[in-house]
Amino acid sequence: MSKALKERGKGKVVGVIGDGTFLHSGITPLLNMAYNQGEAVIVICDNRTTAMTGMQEHPGTGYTLKGVKAKELDIPALAKVLGIDSVRVIDPYDIKNTRDVLREELARQGSSVVISRRSCVLFKRHQPETLKPLRVDVNKCIGCRNCIGLGYPPLAWRKFTDMPAGEVIKNAKKQEGNSFIDADLCTGCTICQQVCKVGAIVEAE
Ligand code: SF4
Ligand code: SF4
Structure with missing residues (x-):
């Protein structure tokens, strides 16, 4: 999109992908986007599980598919190694910071990854006890x-x-x-x- 739109696409191209899908099939396209100097903001919605298909573990959760503790993949470090110019981690429950970071990254030249990290509300392992209705x-x-x-x-x-x-x-x-x-x-x-x-x-x- 950024290549096709050229100047018209500046500050406008955004991609959104979940953490499970990113680790399944999003790494190679991200590498290609960075290498080919695509200008876009890619938001990785990291809800700490593969919620879409039934809460399976993936390399970013720190557990194997059998639930055995494993070495958790560092997604921000991975994005940097792939050549992304700017990598930020945000808490999507903080609306002001989320808006500020997205505006800043859209205004920035080059490629960006924003990792929006909050556990799925249906996933009990990471639920904070303090939140009340x-x-x-x-x-x-x-x-x-x-x-x-x-x-x-x-x-x-x-x-x-x-x-x-x-x-x-x-x-x-x-x-x-x-x-x-x-x-x-x-x-x-x-x-x-x-x-x-x-x-x-x-x-x-
Ligand atoms: S109604 Fe409850 S779950 Fe919905 S935005 Fe407000 S605090 Fe969050
Ligand atoms: S609770 Fe009432 S005043 Fe507050 S945002 Fe909702 S509609 Fe507006």
């Missing part, structure tokens, strides 16, 4: 829908017209409803909390 404080929510825009399954929208009169709480002139979080689906990642500008997303009781 969040809830929307209807007394603060102004109905801006920033959180809904994330498109995450636990977040939904309730129109005031669909609520019993006693439950309607308006905090802004143009507000048509409130968002709410399904606590059974929420993993407590805090991403919606980071995009809510009025602090309406708080810890569930």
